[in-house]
Amino acid sequence: MISSVKYFRIVTVSIFLFLLFCERESIEKVEKIQEDVVTDFRSEYFQKDVKIYSLKSDTGYYIDSLKMYILKNVEYNREDGEKVTIFAESSSVFEKKIEYFKNVRVVFSDSMILHSNYLLYDIDTDTLRTDDSIIIEKKDDRMLTKGFICFDNFKKTVFLSPVLIYDEKR
């Protein structure tokens, strides 16, 4: 009786694992078919004939089912309003938003640099936002805070939490 129960369990687990394996295989196949590798990616965004920004990347791929690009080593250049450049290790580009991940650097023309690990750019509202921790670098000062918003043609930057100034040398 005990051995039959054991046998039943082994069979059940094997069937389950087999089903899981089959399922995973089919998903991987579908995703591989849907991915299109992209190299030397270049994109420009215009509004009423005014160039708002350009985006470039070394490599990446396009996922058809999600209608999105996943790009690596990205550089975003703001052309309209405040001159701002964003660098990131990877980025997800959707129809209405761009997400930046890992070692994100936002470089402003007045020498301020923001370091973060995540950043969201909303195309409809032309807004940058993150809720993550940020290091702010301005000339010789270094500051820490959590969350910021950049809007109004990138002319206004608002920090969402108190800003802490710290001295690295101490």
Added chain:
Amino acid sequence: MMKKDKILILILFFFSPEIFFAYTLYSEKASIIGDTIFFFKNVDFKSDGYSLKTDSSFILKKDSLIFFPKSFILKRDDSVKILAKYGIYLIKEKRFYINFQTTEKENRFSIQSETLEIFLDDSLFIFTGKPVFDNADEKLKIFGERVEYLKNLERIYFKGNSFLQKYDSSYSIISGNILIDDKDSVNIFSSGVEIFNDSFTIKSDSVNHYRKGSFFKTLKRGDIVAKNSFFQGDTFIFYFENDSLRRMVGKNNIVFKNEDDNIVKIVCDSLDGTFKSSKVDILKFYKIKESELLKKEKDGTEK
């Protein structure tokens, strides 16, 4: 006879959660492996006015859980539609836990977030993980930390630092909390509210936006900071027309300071100002209590 009764009790015991926490799940194919029931092809789930359609799902009887591992569409009878990547349904708690989703309310708004919890009994939706509220009609988006949508009351609460941005950047609002009352057409902003406009910034701890009349009202003493001017007052009302500022009315204990060629300070009871292209056109002060004019010398000293 006894054996039949035992089987009946066993069946009742097996399906008892379904009897007490009523739901139905249909599919074209199904298989049972141990304690788990797998459903394949055209899976249709229904409970409490909610219906869900997907490709596959499975029920863990022990944990009273239903898994929806593939993308699905969840609909509520009264025009709420959710498109999600995957999720689970907790049978005993009557609660959905959904990941990577977009909730759309027909002709009103959509909310995108990484996670969504739906409490079926309370008709409460809780959005977390970078929620973004989008109202295409009013051409605005709100980026929040946590959003709670009370479907029965038609109220949406934004908790934590939230940021409202108009598509055309006519104004932007930062607020600690936001409440959108859909029934009364009022947006209530509270805790560290800052409204940014082309020409000035409004700061107050409590601001209401009456969408029908298209005006903002500060309910706590607020500051208005412009390039060379500064206003302070107990109540301010800002009237908008096609998203641009047309008129400003200030009431009770108004303090006005302007620093151009001269320094002007006026303390009065109320003021009324009209705007053209978001810039002050006419400014009228009523019941002036105090006025001061300091002439600036060329070297910048006051006289």
